[in-house]
Amino acid sequence: SSLNELKKAGMQFDTLAGQISNCYETREEGGSVGWMSLNEEENEHLDLVLPPEARKEVLNMSTKPGDIVMTKSSRGVHLVQIADVMVDVRKMTLTKPKPNKVIDEASPTGKWISKPKKLRGVLGGALGDNDNEKDIVTDLTYKIETMGCQMNMADSERIEGQLQSLGIRPIKPEEEKDGNKNPDLVVLNTCSIRDHAEQKVYSYIGPHAKRKREGEDVTIVVAGCVAQQEGEALLRRAPEVDLVMGPQFANRISDLLEDVSYGNQVVATEAAHIMEDSTKPRRQSKVAAWVNVIYGCNERCTYCIVPTTRGVEQSRPVESILREVEELVSKGYKEITLLGQNIDAYGRDMIPKRKFSDLLRAVGSVEGLDRLRFVTSHPRYMSLGVVDAVAETPAACESFHVPFQSGSNAVLEAMGRGHTREKFLTIVDRIRSRLPDASITADVIVGFPGETEQDFQDTLDLMDEVVFDSVNTAAYSPRPNTPAATWDTQLSEEVKQDRLRRINELNLKHAAERRARMMGRTVEVLVEERNVKVPTQVLGRTTHGYIVYFDGDVDELRGKLVNVKIDTCKTYYLSGKIVP
Numbered sequence: 001s002s003l004n005e006l007k008k009a010g011m012q013f014d015t016l017a018g019q020i021s022n023c024y025e026t027r028e029e030g031g032s033v034g035w036m037s038l039n040e041e042e043n044e045h046l047d048l049v050l051p052p053e054a055r056k057e058v059l060n061m062s063t064k065p066g067d068i069v070m071t072k073s074s075r076g077v078h079l080v081q082i083a084d085v086m087v088d089v090r091k092m093t094l095t096k097p098k099p100n101k102v103i104d105e106a107s108p109t110g111k112w113i114s115k116p117k118k119l120r121g122v123l124g125g126a127l128g129d130n131d132n133e134k135d136i137v138t139d140l141t142y143k144i145e146t147m148g149c150q151m152n153m154a155d156s157e158r159i160e161g162q163l164q165s166l167g168i169r170p171i172k173p174e175e176e177k178d179g180n181k182n183p184d185l186v187v188l189n190t191c192s193i194r195d196h197a198e199q200k201v202y203s204y205i206g207p208h209a210k211r212k213r214e215g216e217d218v219t220i221v222v223a224g225c226v227a228q229q230e231g232e233a234l235l236r237r238a239p240e241v242d243l244v245m246g247p248q249f250a251n252r253i254s255d256l257l258e259d260v261s262y263g264n265q266v267v268a269t270e271a272a273h274i275m276e277d278s279t280k281p282r283r284q285s286k287v288a289a290w291v292n293v294i295y296g297c298n299e300r301c302t303y304c305i306v307p308t309t310r311g312v313e314q315s316r317p318v319e320s321i322l323r324e325v326e327e328l329v330s331k332g333y334k335e336i337t338l339l340g341q342n343i344d345a346y347g348r349d350m351i352p353k354r355k356f357s358d359l360l361r362a363v364g365s366v367e368g369l370d371r372l373r374f375v376t377s378h379p380r381y382m383s384l385g386v387v388d389a390v391a392e393t394p395a396a397c398e399s400f401h402v403p404f405q406s407g408s409n410a411v412l413e414a415m416g417r418g419h420t421r422e423k424f425l426t427i428v429d430r431i432r433s434r435l436p437d438a439s440i441t442a443d444v445i446v447g448f449p450g451e452t453e454q455d456f457q458d459t460l461d462l463m464d465e466v467v468f469d470s471v472n473t474a475a476y477s478p479r480p481n482t483p484a485a486t487w488d489t490q491l492s493e494e495v496k497q498d499r500l501r502r503i504n505e506l507n508l509k510h511a512a513e514r515r516a517r518m519m520g521r522t523v524e525v526l527v528e529e530r531n532v533k534v535p536t537q538v539l540g541r542t543t544h545g546y547i548v549y550f551d552g553d554v555d556e557l558r559g560k561l562v563n564v565k566i567d568t569c570k571t572y573y574l575s576g577k578i579v580p
Contacts, residue, residue: 006068007352007353007354007358008354008355008358009318009354009358009359009361009362010358010362012318012319012322013030013031013068013081013319014029014030014031014032014319015030016031016079017030017031018030018031022076023049023075025048025049026049031081033046033049033050033080034046035086036050036055036058036059038059040052040055040056043055050073050078050080051073051074051075053073053074054071054072054073054075054078054080057071058071058080063082063351064082064085064314064315064349064350065082065083065084065085065314065316065317065320066081066082066315066316066317066318066319066320066350066354067081067082067350067351068080068081068082068351068352069082069351081317083317083319083320139169140167140168140169140184140185141168141169141170141171141175141181141183141184141185142160142163142168142169142170142171142183142184142185142186142187143170143171143176143183143185143186143187144156144159144160144170144187144188144189145186145187145188145189145204146189147188147189147190147191147200147224148189148190148191148193148224148225149191149193150290150337150339150375151247151292151310151339151341152189152190152191152224152225152247153284153290154290154291154292154339155189155223155224155247155250156187156189156250157283157284157290158250158251159187159189159223159250159251159253161251162251162252162253162254163185163187163253163254165254166254166257168184168185171183182211182216182218183218184217184218184219185218185219185221186208186218186219186220186221187221187223187253188201188204188205188220188221188222188223188224189223189224190222190223190224190225190226190227191224191225191226192224192225192226192228192229192305192309192479192480193225193304193305193306193479198226198229198230201222201226201230201234202237202238205220205222205238205240205241208220208240209238209240209241212240213240219242219243219257219260220238220240220241220242220243221241221242221243221244221245221253222234222238222241222243222244222245223243223244223245223246223247223249223250223253224246224247224309225246225247225305225306225309225310226309227244227245227246227269228246228247228269228308228309228310229305229308229309229480229481230244231244231267231269232244232267235265235267241265242260242265242266243256243257243260243265243266243267243268244266244267244268244269245266245267245268245269246268246269246309246310246311247295247309247310247311248271248295248310248311249268252268256268271311271312283333285528285529286332286333286558286559287333287334287335287526287527287528287529287558287559288333288334288335288336288337288371288526288528289328289333289335289336289337290336290337290339291321291324291325291328291336291337291338291339292316292339292340293315293316293321293338293339293340293343293346293356293359294313294314294315294316294340294341294342294343294345294346295310295311295313295314295316295340295341296310296311296312296313296314296341297310297312297313297341297342297345298312298313298342298345298349299342299378299380299416299418300416301405301415301416301417302414302415302416302482302483302484303415303445303448303476303479303482303484303485304479304482305479305480305481305482306341308481310341312349313342313345313348313349314349315345315346315347315348315349315350315354318354318359318362321338321359321363322362322363322366325363325366325369326366329366329367329368329369330368332559334369334370334371334526334559334561335369335370335371335372335373335526336363336369336371336372336373337372337373337374337375338359338360338363338372338373338374338375339374339375340374340375340376341376342376342378342381343356343374343375343376343377343378344356344377344378344381344382344383344386345378345381346359347359355383355385356374356383356386357383357385357386357388357389358389360372360374360386360389360390360393360396361389361392361393364389364393364394364395364396365393365395366395369395370395370526370561371395371397371526371543372393372395372396372397373396373397373399373545375401376401376402376403377400377401377402377403378402378403378419379402379403379404379417379419379423379424379427380417380418380419380423382402382427384426384427384430387400387427387430387431387434387435388434390434390435390438391434391435397543397544397545398435398437398438398439398543398544399438399439399441399543399544399545400431400438400439400440400441401440401441401442402424402427402428402440402441402442403442403443403444403472404421404424404442404443404444404462405417405443405444405445406444406445406448406451406455406458406459407421407455407458407459407460407461407462407463408421408451408454408455408456408458408459409421409458410450410455411448411450411451411455411459414448414449414450414484415445415448415484416483421458421462424462425462425465425466428440428466437544438544439469439514439544439545439546440466440468440469441468441469441470441471441472441545442468442471442472443471443472443473443474444459444463444471444472444473444474444503445474445475445476446459446473446474446475446476446496446499446500446503447475447476447491447495447496447499447500448476448484448491449476449484449487449489449490449491450487450489451476451491451499456499456503459503460502460503460506463503463506463507463510464506467510467513467514468507468510468511468514469510469511469514469515469544469545469546470507470511470572471503471507471510473500473503473504473507474500475493475496475497475499475500476491476496478490508571511571511572512569512570512571515546515569515570515571515572515573515574516569518542518546518566518569518574519566519567519569520565520566520567521565521566522563522564522565522566522579523542523548523563523564523566523574523576524542524543524561524562524563524564525540525541525542525548525550525561525562525563525564526540526541526559526560526561527539527540527552527554527557527558527559527560527561527562528540528541528558529554529558530554531549534549536551537549537550537551537552537575538550538551538552538553538554538557538558540562540564542574546573546574547572547573547574548564548566548573548574548575548576549573549574549575550564550575550576550577550578551577551578552578562578563578563579563580564576564577564578564579565577565579
């Protein structure tokens with residue numbers, strides 16, 4: 001019974017250990033054993049609690065953080081949870097010296113010589129030139145530019161947390177505007193989903209590369225999916241770049257910068273287990289926060305580069321997720337959004353397997369959490385139990401984002417989506433049945449190779465049948481290293497743009513219809529920020545995810561749940577007045 005509760009996220013491992021463990025040495029510590037090294041000579045202190053024969057068996061198993069395995073020794077049966085895996089990132093990177101020219105002051109002619117350049121001031125100056133204190137810069141600044149999805153935004157928050165732990169601060173807008181200061185470290189967190197993604201990266205790098213060529217001490221980092229996709233090739237095209245790192249290294253940037261500080265160019269794109277953060281992300285909001293629950297994607301949609309750039313699926317331990325959510329709630333956060341490229345796959349890579357619906361209930365039961373959201377669902381894996389979990393969890397918002405990508409079964413098969421139009425509509429039916437007022441949003445691609453006019457009409461028909469609250473639309477664009485990019489059935493840009501125009505017209509019509517039903521209603525709104533266009537107003541969201549504007553003092557209302565009577569309904573926002 002207890003093991004079943006553990007599997008369903010109804011109990012945490014330390015609680016189970018306290019209940020059933022016979023190990024006097026670890027029971028009171030929730031079964032905590034500590035780090036176990038691959039070098040057995042470093043594990044002798046564990047002999048009493050986890051004998052060598054048990055350790056050897058565990059280390060020989062293919063496990064990931066969150067897995068729970070069973071082994072035996074002379075002391076009996078051991079139930080062991082893998083809490084985290086420490087990875088030496090330096091052994092997984094391509095590192096090569098990068099010479100920089102400096103004046104040889106000892107030479108009477110002032111001859112230029114090559115010398116590795118250091119990122120001055122990193123780690124509090126510990127890596128600066130100790131022989132010359134003036135080389136140490138104590139007020140280092142950074143700037144991060146983030147492209148793409150919520151996953152990238154969450155990664156940027158983790159990167160910022162790492163940078164601030166090194167004593168590097170975000171540059172102030174007024175500092176850049178006045179021209180008095182440029183950032184010492186520039187991070188571009190990239191997205192490879194859209195067309196021309198690579199060109200945008202090089203365009204952004206350009207001005208900072210020019211600064212470096214002119215002698216400024218600037219460190220340039222390219223992170224994210226384009227970095228993972230391009231790897232060392234990025235350095236060949238933009239040799240001024242110091243660090244290229246994939247998404248899996250977002251919370252290890254401080255380790256990688258240490259290598260950069262010794263004058264190296266570093267490429268970190270090897271597959272790796274993602275460690276739990278040792279530092280805290282720098283959250284962009286004071287009200288709502290993102291929490292990663294699963295990284296990567298095992299799907300092989302023929303148009304998508306994400307599995308190549310973000311790696312295989314890796315679910316986070318339930319305990320780690322709950323700790324992060326509890327800490328956020330204790331700091332005053334009101335809303336949590338659980339993130340995953342394919343969130344319904346949560347737990348299928350774990351030992352034993354877990355269900356996302358169970359995780360949803362566990363997180364939703366955290367005391368003090370007002371709202372819970374999640375993205376992104378995949379129709380192939382989204383179980384009807386997830387809909388039931390939302391309906392039965394008070395904190396869960398009545399809002400679903402389920403990309404359908406096409407309304408044609410022929411196109412879905414060509415895309416390798418693994419689901420049909422009918423499967424998607426079954427999910428919609430369950431949502432409408434359990435939560436009649438819920439919002440449903442989606443993603444769709446038009447102009448996929450081989451898509452006929454009838455296939456496109458099937459997509460329009462599906463949209464008319466569902467009437468989405470909003471759909472992210474895109475015309476197909478070939479992505480590198482994807483099967484569909486090589487097919488000879490590509491459609492002309494003229495056809496793709498025509499279909500995009502027509503689907504956008506329908507999308508706007510449906511969005512307006514869905515928000516129009518809110519006229520005259522009193523809805524609960526979580527206040528997030530000031531309305532930047534009308535400073536006397538605040539911006540908040542309903543449980544459906546609709547933006548609502550109304551008059552109010554943001555300093556007084558931020559983070560509060562207030563009732564607002566809607567008197568204006570526009571295509572993508574509502575407005576109204578506070579009511580008691």
